[in-house]
Amino acid sequence: MYQSKWRTITNHLILIIGSLFMILPVWIALVSSTHTREYLFQHGLQFWFGGHFIENYGAILFDSAATKGRVTALEMLFNSMVLGLGFAIGKVIISMMAAYAIVYFRFRLAVPLFWVIFATLLLPLEVRIVPSYEVVTNLGLLNTYTGLILPLIASATGTFFFRQFYRSVPDELLEAARLDGAGPLRFFIDILVPLSVTMIAAIFIIMFVVGWNQYLWPLLMTTDDQLYTIVIGIKQVYNSLYEGGQIPQFPKAFALTIMATIPPVLVVVIFQRMFVKGLVETEK
Amino acid sequence: MATVTLNRAEKTYANGFKALHGIDLEIGDGEFTVLVGPSGCGKSTLLRMIAGLEGISSGEIKIDDRVVNNVAPADRDIAMVFQNYALYPHMTNYANMAYGLKNRGYSKVEIDTRVRDAAKILQLDDYLERKPQQLSGGQRQRVAMGRAIVREPKVFLFDEPLSNLDAKLRVDMRLEIKNLQQRLGITSVYVTHDQVEAMTLADRLIVMNAGIAEQIGTPIEIYEKPASLFVASFIGSPSMNFLDGKVADDKSYVVLGDGSKIDLDHVIDAGRDLVVGVRPEHFTLKADGSGALKARVRMIESLGAETLIYLEFGKKNENVTLRMQGTHQFDKGQELSLATSANLVHLFDKDSGKRL
Amino acid sequence: MKRVQFGHSPVPYFFIAPQILIIAIFFLWPAAQAVYQSFLLEDAFGLSSQFVWFRNFEDVLASGAWLQSAIFTAVFSFLVAFISIAISLFLAVRADEVIRGAKSYKTLLMWGYAVAPPVAGLLGNMLFNPLMGDLYKLFNSFGFEFNHIQNAGDAAFVVTLIAVWKQVSVNFIFFLSGLQGIPKSVTEAATLDCKSAERRFWTITFPLLAPTTFFLMVINLTYAFFETFGIIDVSTKGSPGGSTATLVYKVYVDGFLGADMGGSSAQSVLLMIMVSVLTVFQFRFIERKVHY
Numbered sequence: 010m011y012q013s014k015w016r017t018i019t020n021h022l023i024l025i026i027g028s029l030f031m032i033l034p035v036w037i038a039l040v041s042s043t044h045t046r047e048y049l050f051q052h053g054l055q056f057w058f059g060g061h062f063i064e065n066y067g068a069i070l071f072d073s074a075a076t077k078g079r080v081t082a083l084e085m086l087f088n089s090m091v092l093g094l095g096f097a098i099g100k101v102i103i104s105m106m107a108a109y110a111i112v113y114f115r116f117r118l119a120v121p122l123f124w125v126i127f128a129t130l131l132l133p134l135e136v137r138i139v140p141s142y143e144v145v146t147n148l149g150l151l152n153t154y155t156g157l158i159l160p161l162i163a164s165a166t167g168t169f170f171f172r173q174f175y176r177s178v179p180d181e182l183l184e185a186a187r188l189d190g191a192g193p194l195r196f197f198i199d200i201l202v203p204l205s206v207t208m209i210a211a212i213f214i215i216m217f218v219v220g221w222n223q224y225l226w227p228l229l230m231t232t233d234d235q236l237y238t239i240v241i242g243i244k245q246v247y248n249s250l251y252e253g254g255q256i257p258q259f260p261k262a263f264a265l266t267i268m269a270t271i272p273p274v275l276v277v278v279i280f281q282r283m284f285v286k287g288l289v290e291t292e293k
Numbered sequence: 294m295a296t297v298t299l300n301r302a303e304k305t306y307a308n309g310f311k312a313l314h315g316i317d318l319e320i321g322d323g324e325f326t327v328l329v330g331p332s333g334c335g336k337s338t339l340l341r342m343i344a345g346l347e348g349i350s351s352g353e354i355k356i357d358d359r360v361v362n363n364v365a366p367a368d369r370d371i372a373m374v375f376q377n378y379a380l381y382p383h384m385t386n387y388a389n390m391a392y393g394l395k396n397r398g399y400s401k402v403e404i405d406t407r408v409r410d411a412a413k414i415l416q417l418d419d420y421l422e423r424k425p426q427q428l429s430g431g432q433r434q435r436v437a438m439g440r441a442i443v444r445e446p447k448v449f450l451f452d453e454p455l456s457n458l459d460a461k462l463r464v465d466m467r468l469e470i471k472n473l474q475q476r477l478g479i480t481s482v483y484v485t486h487d488q489v490e491a492m493t494l495a496d497r498l499i500v501m502n503a504g505i506a507e508q509i510g511t512p513i514e515i516y517e518k519p520a521s522l523f524v525a526s527f528i529g530s531p532s533m534n535f536l537d538g539k540v541a542d543d544k545s546y547v548v549l550g551d552g553s554k555i556d557l558d559h560v561i562d563a564g565r566d567l568v569v570g571v572r573p574e575h576f577t578l579k580a581d582g583s584g585a586l587k588a589r590v591r592m593i594e595s596l597g598a599e600t601l602i603y604l605e606f607g608k609k610n611e612n613v614t615l616r617m618q619g620t621h622q623f624d625k626g627q628e629l630s631l632a633t634s635a636n637l638v639h640l641f642d643k644d645s646g647k648r649l
Numbered sequence: 650m651k652r653v654q655f656g657h658s659p660v661p662y663f664f665i666a667p668q669i670l671i672i673a674i675f676f677l678w679p680a681a682q683a684v685y686q687s688f689l690l691e692d693a694f695g696l697s698s699q700f701v702w703f704r705n706f707e708d709v710l711a712s713g714a715w716l717q718s719a720i721f722t723a724v725f726s727f728l729v730a731f732i733s734i735a736i737s738l739f740l741a742v743r744a745d746e747v748i749r750g751a752k753s754y755k756t757l758l759m760w761g762y763a764v765a766p767p768v769a770g771l772l773g774n775m776l777f778n779p780l781m782g783d784l785y786k787l788f789n790s791f792g793f794e795f796n797h798i799q800n801a802g803d804a805a806f807v808v809t810l811i812a813v814w815k816q817v818s819v820n821f822i823f824f825l826s827g828l829q830g831i832p833k834s835v836t837e838a839a840t841l842d843c844k845s846a847e848r849r850f851w852t853i854t855f856p857l858l859a860p861t862t863f864f865l866m867v868i869n870l871t872y873a874f875f876e877t878f879g880i881i882d883v884s885t886k887g888s889p890g891g892s893t894a895t896l897v898y899k900v901y902v903d904g905f906l907g908a909d910m911g912g913s914s915a916q917s918v919l920l921m922i923m924v925s926v927l928t929v930f931q932f933r934f935i936e937r938k939v940h941y
Contacts (some may be wrong), residue, residue, distance in 0.1 A: 011345050011346055011347075011348070011365065011366050011840055012746060013365065013846075016746070016846055017746075017747070019743075020743040020746050020747050021747060021750070023739070023740065023743050024740065024743050024744060024747065024750075024754045024758075027736075027740045027743075027754075027758060027817075028754060028757040028758060030814070030817075031757065031758055031760070031761055031814070031817065031818070032757065034769075034772040034773070034776060034814070035764075035772065037772075037775075037776070037783070038772055038775070041775075049781055050780065050781065052781075053781040053782075053783065053786065054775065054776070054781050054782065054783050102667075103667045103668045103671065104668065106664040106665065106667065106668070107664065107665045107667070107668035107669075109661075109664055110660070110661035110662075110664040110665035111661075111665065112654075113654055113655055113661075114654055114655050114656070114658065114660070114661035115654045115655070115656045116656075116658075116661045116662070118662075119661070122665060122669060125669065125672060125677075126668065126669075126672065129672055129676050130928055131921070131924055131925045131928050131929075132676070132680055132921050132924060132925075133875050133924065135875045135878060135897045135900070135901075135920075136683075136875075136897070136900070136917050136920045136921050136924065137676070137679045137680050137682075137683050137917060137921075138900070138901065138904070138905075139683065139686075139900070139904040139905065139910065139913060139914065139917070140678075140679035140680070140682035140683045140686065140914075141675060141679040142905075143679070143682065144674065144675065144678055144679050144682070145675075148674075159671060159674075159675060160671075160675035160676075162668075162671050162675075163671045163672045163674075163675040163676040164676075168668065180653045183653045184653055192658075193655045193658050193660040193661075194660060218762070218763050221765070222763075222764075222765035222766070224765060224766060224767050224878065224879040224882070225878050225879065225901070228882075229905065240765045240767055240768070240879075243767055243768060243771055243883065244767055244882065244883055247771055247774075247883050257780070259775070259781070262771065262775075263775070266768045266771055266772065269765060269768055270763070270764055270765070270768055273763035273764075273765075274760050274763040274764070276763065277759075277760055277762060277763040278756055278760055281755075281756060281759070284762075285759070285822055285826070288762070288819070288822055288823075289822070289823065289826050307748075344841065346837050346840065346841075365844055366840050366841050367840065367841055367842065367843060367844035368844060371841070372841065373837075373838070373841055375834045375837070375838060376834070377832070377834055378834075379832065379834035379835050379837065379838035380835075380838075381835060381838075381839070381853060382835075382857070383856045383857060383859075392842050392843070392852070393841070393842035393843070396842060396843040396844070396845075396848060440838075440842075
């Protein structure tokens with residue numbers, strides 16, 4: 010469509026500046042993580058690579074002393090992966106099932122249970138962290154993967170997402186299935202689930218990122234270093250940055266942030282279309 | 294005074310697709326010109342280029358002797374009616390019509406006068422304060438036309454405005470548009486794929502195919518003397534009959550597939566392969582069997598005022614359509630004898646499709 | 650609801666059970682606990698507790714700290730929402746118009762969603778670090794005497810900037826989607842009716858994006874309320890003097906670090922009420938206005 014030359018030029022300029030605004034902080038972190046801390050201390054944050062990439066990353070990945078704890082970044086990455094995947098898988102399965110029950114069945118508790126689920130939207134975890142912590146402790150789930158993942162699943166977002174999707178599936182499909190002799194289980198497994206594949210993928214991606222990036226909850230209930238996720242590792246490094254009167258461990262801190270950021274960013278960028286679709290549908 | 298001229302206008306898209314191959318066109322002041330052709334022929338592209346919504350790759354577009362290649366659409370003094378109305382959903386119909394004038398700095402009084410005058414012509418007086426969603430398709434299209442009329446532009450552009458309306462409404466609106474244009478006398482360019490619309494609305498018709506203007510002329514000219522196979526097949530419904538033939542050695546007639554002979558009334562090389570075109574209404578039924586063609590009845594459509602008979606002809610079972618006034622009955626498989634006269638026959642070169 | 654449904658089957662109970670179970674254990678129970686504890690006053694050792702009705706609430710509401718935090722949260726939220734929406738709308742409109750490189754720009758602008766709040770907090774903190782932060786040096790070179798460690802306003806600025814940065818991506822995605830929902834022919838008609846691109850934006854595009862904008866306002870406010878915990882904890886930690894502590898952060902500080910169960914529970918309950926209002930508002934208002 011028509012566009013004056015001037016408009017096109019300003020458009021590109023603005024978009025470039027916007028992109029730089031988003032990218033620069035991470036770029037600086039990435040680049041600075043490849044220098045020694047002395048260099049950073051003397052010359053400030055850098056804009057181009059130094060030569061210590063392998064040294065710095067190797068140190069935090071494999072040597073736990075570098076992160077001031079008993080755990081390496083590699084182990085933390087593993088924990089993050091468990092959290093991300095576990096959360097996403099758990100969320101998808103549970104929400105799909107709950108949404109199926111709500112949409113496709115007439116049963117006595119349907120309406121009150123629906124509102125119970127809805128109520129979880131009203132109170133995000135941040136508002137009930139202290140008692141949640143107590144509950145988890147009482148159940149003996151402190152410092153376990155289960156305790157880390159389960160409480161996070163107790164929210165309605167996934168359920169509403171699938172509910173909306175199921176409502177858009179034509180009624181005729183169910184009617185035809187019934188004529189073909191399919192009961193509720195068959196219908197779900199043979200017809201509904203295959204239909205939902207793209208939706209499942211979309212929400213899986215979002216939930217993976219959400220799970221990976223969890224901060225408050227893991228912070229509270231993992232006191233055992235072995236269970237630290239990489240996002241928590243950042244907090245630990247941050248706390249100990251200025252310890253001991255030495256030059257702060259900036260490069261290692263940056264390296265950790267880069268490693269914490271790369272996986273979710275990669276997922277979002279590679280699966281961009283699905284991610285956007287899931288995001289736009291979830292929030293409605 | 295508003296003429297539109299195109300000199301060797303071409304359009305190539307970024308992906309390399311060439312939509313228009315050098316179009317030359319002169320539209321006179323007050324003329325209603327229709328661009329007609331199948332999907333993808335480039336007619337909409339051409340219209341949008343005149344509007345400025347698409348850039349021109351090479352060549353020139355002039356509105357009133359002013360080259361507008363690089364002029365912004367809003368500055369070309371044109372108004373456009375879109376296929377799906379393109380009304381602003383958040384504004385009232387009044388505001389929709391007034392918007393263009395408001396942006397150009399017309400006074401409130403002037404705007405009000407123009408909008409109300411247009412509303413009167415289009416019978417929209419009662420709908421001005423409503424929003425587009427509250428109107429029917431036909432009413433919305435009238436609002437869209439009102440938006441164009443109040444601008445009093447040099448040129449009106451119509452992009453298949455009736456395609457989204459149901460059949461009966463289309464016929465009514467067609468007449469309205471024709472009347473309107475004659476009354477206002479504004480130069481108009483109209484795009485459609487419907488050849489009936491094209492024939493009834495156009496002062497001049499441009500038949501387009503694959504980015505080329507195959508023929509430019511009045512509707513009757515094009516109907517009676519189509520310049521190519523494509524034009525001949527596109528204009529006229531039911532479509533013209535096409536039969537393969539070869540010029541006889543003595544050049545006085547053409548031999549068809551089964552040996553039938555059609556007389557020629559002008560000179561063509563002997564032995565030449567060509568396509569013979571005859572319109573369904575230009576065949577006459579010879580009850581005495583003396584017609585040049587013999588064909589077998591396949592199917593009959595009785596429309597009341599006329600009857601369409603679909604026949605098969607020759608060894609290759611070429612399709613022939615016969616159009617007769619009134620109602621007639623024939624048996625399936627019955628053989629009919631058809632005649633035509635040389636001056637009603639169209640001849641086309643077999644390879645190029647050009648008229649001979 | 651669907652026209653066609655299964656009736657008389659045990660299946661739904663089994664299917665909905667896992668979610669309900671998890672909600673019961675990890676949501677209803679803690680929520681009830683929070684409410685219950687907000688009415689209790691524990692002694693210093695946590696050994697005994699006393700039912701004190703609304704005293705905790707009175708104490709909290711009367712305390713200057715809570716009020717300060719509430720004001721900060723309110724101002725912070727609105728600023729973050731407003732600025733982030735403005736920036737992303739601006740970018741989305743341009744991104745929708747460019748042809749060459751459109752895909753690249755979109756990718757470059759939408760990945761921010763994947764960044765964890767504490768990561769954003771750390772990055773911001775580094776950039777403003779007195780020892781080597783570029784932004785710190787930049788601001789001071791303009792003669793601002795920037796000091797976010799001691800100056801409350803500067804600290805608030807830093808936290809707001811980080812929160813805005815993180816939120817631009819999400820808003821960008823939604824605005825882009827909204828823009829693509831406007832029929833192309835309407836935009837073209839506007840091009841014919843109005844020469845100025847600015848004017849076209851304010852009279853046609855922006856009104857048609859109103860539903861998206863409303864929706865994002867609510868999303869952003871919710872984000873600023875809750876999801877900024879990570880940002881604050883890894884940058885200013887609420888300093889100086891609690892001036893950059895949002896209400897959520899304060900609950901954490903008082904309850905976890907300060908072991909004031911009664912007080913933090915009361916704060917939690919107050920937050921619950923606020924969020925409920927916001928969510929109900931979102932559902933009512935947005936559902937109504939979403940489509941023409």
